[in-house]
Amino acid sequence: MENIILYAITLLLLLVSLVKDKGKTKMALKKAWKAFDNILPEFLGVILLVGIMLGILNAELISKIIGEQSGWLGVILAAVVGAITLIPGFIAFPTAAMLLEHGAGLMQIGAFVSALMMVGVVTMPVEIKYFGRKLTFARNGLAFIFCFIVAYIIGKVVGGV
Amino acid sequence: MKYLKRYRFFLLTIVLMAIIFIINKEVGLKALNVTGFSLKEMLLVIPPVFILLGLLDVWVPRETMMKYMGESSGLTGIILAFIIGSAAAGPLFGAFPVAGMFMKKGVRFLNVLIFIGAWSTTKIPMLLFELSALGTTFTVTRLLINIPGIILIAYVLSSLVSKEEIAGIYEKAQSL
Structure with a gap:
């Protein structure tokens, strides 16, 4: 549409x-x-890299890593998985909902979704071409840290913990 | 030789894909499947995005862009950067060529960064998916944290780089 x-x-x-x-x-x-x-x-390389990442990771594996009981370690792992993968929205959100049903925690999903959107490790070659190394690393680094703030607040507000 | 250098990253990923196929054919097939899917998505979104960029480059004068989004554009520039980023379609790596064009046209660096942030987290088409999959509370909460977050990150980033560095990036954008 x-x-x-x-x-x-x-x-x-x-x-x-x-x-x-x-x-x-x-x-x-x-x-x-x-x-x-x-x-x-760069586009072609990134697309292949995304394919490889998603080929290796699957929903079961991810929900095992980021279950409700996984705590902050799970949040960190969720953010890492979100940061390195790049999934289009119409797959990412249903996947996130599915992960929640499979027992992933809300905080972890918050971190996963945020990192997915804001941090792009595989897309770095494209970003570097336009912004240079320093800014690319700084932007992704800051966005990565920010994911934990998002995770924490989402855990509090949505989860009511 | 020139092509080899330009495409070395792509060639590397092809080798990586081949190795995966050798280790585990099933994973390899899945990876190839996802690649095909992303490629299709890219081929669908890329032509209009780049044509729009070309039209923007030719028809919109630098002065106009600078007036609305340049150094002295203030709040208007920030809001415009948010709106354009949010209305966008396509994955994040599509935002970078647009950002490059903005720099070419003299858009304020802060606004370029806000645009990237908006494209990554407040895209309207994405929000619809998020709403239906994760619910209103989740989506609204995330948005309320992310919008100030985008501005904060943009300010921190633009204060991290010197004027000379920004000038260098802008100069590079001219040739892209």
Whole structure:
């Protein structure tokens, strides 16, 4: 659904651009291709790496690691798993719900979801290309630490512990 | 040789995949399956995102971007960065080329970082999935912590780097 909207908007703008100025539109497409070609090697590598990660990890293994009784160690592990994997939202959230049903703790799931969204170890090659090493490590590091704050508060508010 | 250097990371992952296949065929097949799925997702989202970037580059003047999101854009810039990041589609690594374009157009570094933060945690399409899977309390609580978190992280990050370093990153963005 969101893809249809994205395509519709792109096509519309592309048409408007074409009507207004053919030369500029051609230049825009050239630039689009250049930007894509530039980052393609990193994209391909990242996608394969994600595949490998998800091939090795599965729901049972994860819920074993981050069960309700696993405490802060489980929270840390959950954050680590979330940080290294990259799962699209429509898989990640049902997976998180399933993990909860399988006995994963709320705090751990909070850490898992946060790390999944904010920290991207496998996507670092792409990030470094644009932001450099220092900022990439700093951003992911800060986001990783932040996951524990999120986990703690979610545990308190949602879990009522 | 040039290609070999550019694609060495990708080649490395192919080797890794091959090793996994040798060790455990089942895991290898699953990994390949996921890869195919992600590749399909990428191929679907990437063309419009990059075409929009190209159009933005050609049609929106640097001055306009700077006015609304540049150094002196203040709260407007922050809010715009939040809105654009939240409305986005696609995985986080799609945000970086957009961020690169923002830098090229003179958007304030703080706003670039807020945009990345918003893309990662407050994306509206993702929120719908989260709501249905984990419930309202979980989603709203996470959002209420994450929104100030994004701003905080953005401020800390921009204070970590010197003006020269930011200038260097912006200069690099020109060529990407």
